Amino acid sequence: MKKLGFLGAGNMGGALIRGLIEFGAIDADNVYVCGHHPEKLRAFSKELGFHISESLEQMAKDTDAILFAVKPYHIEAVLEESGNCLKDKIMLSVISGYDFDRYEKLLPPSVRHLYIMPNTPSSVGEGVLMFEEKHNLTESEHAWVFDMFSKIGSVFTLPSRLMPAGAAVAGCGPAFIAMVLEALSDAGVKYGIPRKTAYALAAQMTLGTAKMQLETGLHPGEIKDGVCSPLGTTIRGVQALEKAGMRSAFMDAVDAVMQYGK
């Protein structure tokens, strides 16, 4: 069994560590984690059973592959200081915007690397894991990573040019959908539903609608039409959402993400 290290265990790194261990994709004994502040990791390590590494250099000695989950503005300084320890290793990265071509200019030539854009629902086994098509892992290394990540969600392979849009839709998407859950729940609370019940209603409805689309392959518009009977109540709500610019608000949200750094 290969050993996997994580540099950074914040929101995304932490979600992946939790998902991979809790869904049996990797044994906790084969997981090493290096954080900026190792003391912050102790409770997390106690809960899941992974090893804490004191430095990236030490973690590179103890593992076969390292997944980078630090903020984009940290990565280049980290690689400048310690990039040499990655020689001959597998490097996985979930850092937004750092794709294969960008890493080719930053990493020692012997590093085999793959850019993965995940999302936080990976922690509960329902993630979206977008693998960049371009990589230089061997076939068996790629199969190992693919199988491991398939245990915490659905893996999609995307050409490099579509990784930013995939990141905006499915990487940022959990934040957008959580806002929808919160807003719909607020509306329920306004009409007397206790807050906790309102969250449960909205979340289960969202889960069910998504599952229905995935399992039937129905056009989302058909699912909407199936709820809107003539002279009914739902179509009035649909009109109110259209008036409020709901569709263009979501498209604007993705535009805003895509404009970042340009």
Ligand SMILES: NC(=O)c1ccc[n+]([C@@H]2O[C@H](COP(=O)([O-])OP(=O)(O)OC[C@H]3O[C@@H](n4cnc5c(N)ncnc54)[C@H](OP(=O)(O)O)[C@@H]3O)[C@@H](O)[C@H]2O)c1
């Ligand atoms: N959040 C998401 O939903 C999501 C989705 C897809 C991709 N991503 C990508 O995931 C990466 C991390 O995002 P995040 O939301 O998880 O950020 P975050 O919560 O701030 O986590 C980053 C972690 O990296 C640690 N860190 C910083 N410098 C380090 C170093 N030199 N050595 C070891 N650890 C270091 C930080 O530790 P301290 O806090 O102790 O400084 C922090 O725990 C980003 O590049 C982002 O593009 C995030």
